[in-house]
Amino acid sequence: MHLSVANWPRADHFTRPEKKERRRTVLDRLAWEAAGVVARPLLERMSRFSRVVNAAALAGESLTGETDEALRHRSVNLRRRLRVDGFAFPLVAESFALIREAAGRVLGMRHFDCQLVGGYVILSGLLAEMETGEGKTLVATLPAITAALAGIPVHVITVNDYLTQRDADLMGALYRFFGITVGCVIHDKTPAQRRAAYGCDVTYCTNKEVVFDYLRDRIVLGHAPGALHLHAEHLYNRYGRSEQLLLRGLHYAIVDEVDSVLVDEARTPLIISRSDAGQGEEAEARQALALAGELKESVHYRIDYEVDQGVNTITVTEQGREAVGLAAASMGTAWQSPIRREELVRKALTALYLYRLDEHYLVQDDKVQIIDEFTGRVMPDRSWEGGLHQLIEVKEGCPVTGQRETVARISYQRFFRRYLKLGGMTGTAREIRRELWAIYGLPVVRIPTNRPLQRQIPPDEIFPTLAEKYAAVVQRVEALYRQEIPVLLGTRTVAVSEYFSGLLARRDIPHQVLNAKQDAEEALIVSRAGEPGRITIATNMAGRGTDIKLAPEVARRGGLHVLMTERHESGRVDRQLAGRCGRQGDPGRCEGFVSLEDPLFKDGSPGLAGRAALLLEKRGAGLWKPLGKKAITRAQRKLEKVHAGARKRLLRYDENRSDTLSFSGRSE
Known part of the structure; x- marks a missing residue:
């Protein structure tokens, strides 16, 4: 795909280029989705991208005998041509060949053919769906270095601080080989460090940090003065607003774990707030919780409120309003x-019955800490808005913080659509390809694996009750442990991971627990999960990003066994967990254990679960496979x-709110 970069906008704190947002009407959205039916299959054809393999191989034939200095000289010449001719295919193939040769020398890792294809897909502004373990960290260097050589600032965005720092450190030597500067933005960086990192050619950052930094810049800018105004301000004030800004604009983003960042986490807006403590907040929260505790969901024909677990909401009925x-x-x-x-009262009911300890939040050092539902990690310094956080603090007996007043907010959808160029990669995107196209205009290209997959996934086992399921899981873990086969036991919540830990401890089965409470130790715990006889209990494995290396004797015994103790609300999360075994052609097996009392059935398919329970009781588990x-x-x-509906409503609300603020002369 050819893209001229000769007229690419300057990257500085005065111009801050980003794609201008155009409000889509209903007809626009319908036309775009209809166009996707025809356009997407054409854009996603592998033949368009696989040709880069032969072209890069041809370009790389003359590189093997050259010195490092000669390779650098070639990159200087390539830099000039990229800035004039853009991403013309011959230049992209030459760039990929240079990067692959340098990676082999500097990192000891040479890009596979499938990684070249993935890199070309991302550079073309599409999404590459690659199986877990296929080396997406190394893939990102291909489009990142090529774009940086062309003079385009690059943000490589991933899901947590650990992966951000690790990838920047791991790939840093390869970037420096080409004279490309690398920055890293994680939670504990100061404003000066952030500004310096965003000033680099390539910046590794987490999705939350880059969005919050963008909002901080919007707050500094106020009514968004133009570049000329900022230049004039800079002339008479060395410490004006341009010196306080962090980013140089939104040029090119390469998003890792696209489905997590652009879809799963897009259900919640990013908000910057300030403390607005009022008198009597704590007393009011206590009154609300006490009153909510008196209401009944269903007792003797009295229904004060109704719970919809599927959308995580509570509605107070007419009877409930009268009681209140x-x-x-x-x-x-x-x-x-x-x-x-x-x-x-509705918020108090939500705090009491929808937000659960060790599932949605932890209590550490007398503070309520929110757990990221997609990664199982604690999100420090985050809080729920509208008084919900304070209600949960009272519920758990923690010191009550002041309510927060919103200063700036934006949804992930609107933020990422502002990048001039956007691409990414993930292991699980095909289920959401329509939404990725409708919201971001991103087609998904499925990349073949480097080696054939050997992962085995038998049908799930079904049990009528949770107790029977837990007993079967522990029995299976014990059997595998006796055979010295490593096990990764996947759970959905911290509470369940600790429950299984207790069950295994009573059977004297040594194990490691990885959940939000052991977040700092995760890399070591995950890296050792493939050792003989090692049992690892882990909450949601999305975005863990650490390879599980198998010992030779483990491979001969069938590889790592993943035991999925519960199906998630999204099939993509199940596939992410299954993807922890059978990586890079290794053997592996993923077994599912399901109970008809699992939240998935209660929330998503109660009627069908009831019929399955009757059949189980009458005819046994033989009918479970199809049903x-x-x-x-x-x-x-x-x-x-x-x-998906919640994400669409958030986007519409965000757009309407932006229109209102623009009319009033305010920014986000």
Whole structure:
């Protein structure tokens, strides 16, 4: 794909280039989705990208005998041509050949053919779907270095601080070989360090940090003065706003774990807020929780509120509103407004029944710490808005912090659409390819593996109750442990991981636990998960990013065994967990254990789960294979549809809010 970069916008704190947003009408969206039916298959054809393999091999034939200095000289010449002619195919092939040769010398890792294809897909502004373990970290260097040589600032965006720092350090020597500067932005960096990192040719950063830094810049800019205004301000004030800005614009982003960043996490907006503590907040929260505790979901034909676990919401019924009104009659003035008191009680019910300890949050050092539901990690310094965080603090007996007032906010969808060029990679994208096209205009190209997959995935085992499922899982772990086969036991929540830990401890089975409470030790724990007889219990493995190396004797015994103790709301997360075994052509096996009491069935397919329970009782587990697969698929599709709807509503709300703020003369 040819893209001229001769007129690419300058990268500085005055111009701050980004793609201008155009509000899409309903007709625009329908036309775009309809166009995708025809355009996507054409854009996703592998033949368009696989030709880079032969071209790079041909370009690389003359490189093997050259000195390092000669390779650098070639890159200087290539830099000039890229800036004039852009990403013309012959130049891209030459660049990839140079990078592959240098990587073999500097890193001891030479790009495979499939990695060349993945790199070309990303450089072309598409998404590469590559199996886990196929070396996506190394793949990113191909488009990143090529774009940097062309003078385009690059953001390589991934899901957590550990992977960001690791990848920047691991690949840093290869970038420096070509004279390309590399920066890294993680949570504990100061503003000066962030500014310096974003000033580099290639910047590794997490999705949350780059969005928050963008919002901080928007706050500094206020009413978004133009480049000329900032230049003039700089002339008479050395420490003006241009010196406070962090980013140089949104040029080219390479997103790792695309499905997690652009889809899963896009259900929640990114918000910068300031403390707005008011009088009586704690007392009000205690009153709300006490009143909510008196309401009944369903007792003797009395229904005060209804819970929809699928969309994670609670609705107060007419009976509930009457009960709240009667109880509030003798309470303070804050409770006399019907709208306000019903909202307070609804949030209190949410805090009591929808947000659970060791699943949605932890309590550490008397602080409520939010757990990222997609990665199982703690998100420091994050809080829920609208008083929900304070209600949970009261619920858990923690010191109450002040409520937060929103200063700036943006959704992931609107932020990433502002990059002038966007590409990425992931192991699981095909289920959401329509949404990726509709929201971001990104086709998905599936890249073949370097070696044939040997991963085995038998049908799930079904149990009527949680207790029977847990017993079967522990029995299976013990059997594999006796054979010295390593096991990765995947759980959905911290609470379940610790429950299994207790069950194994009672059987004297040594094991390691990896959840949000052991986040700092994760790399070491994961890297050793392939040793003989090692048992590792882990919450959501999305984005862990650390290779599990198999000992030779483990490979002969069938490789790592992943035991999936519960199906997730998204089938993609299940595939991510399964992808921890059978990597890079290694043997491996993923076994699923499902109970009809699992949240997935209660929330997503209660009717079908009930019929399955009756059949299990009457005829045994023989009928589970067809019915169980149908129940899981239906439940996951229903919940994924609900979540997709929530993402669309967030985007529409964000767009409408932006229109309102623009009309009033304010920025985001």
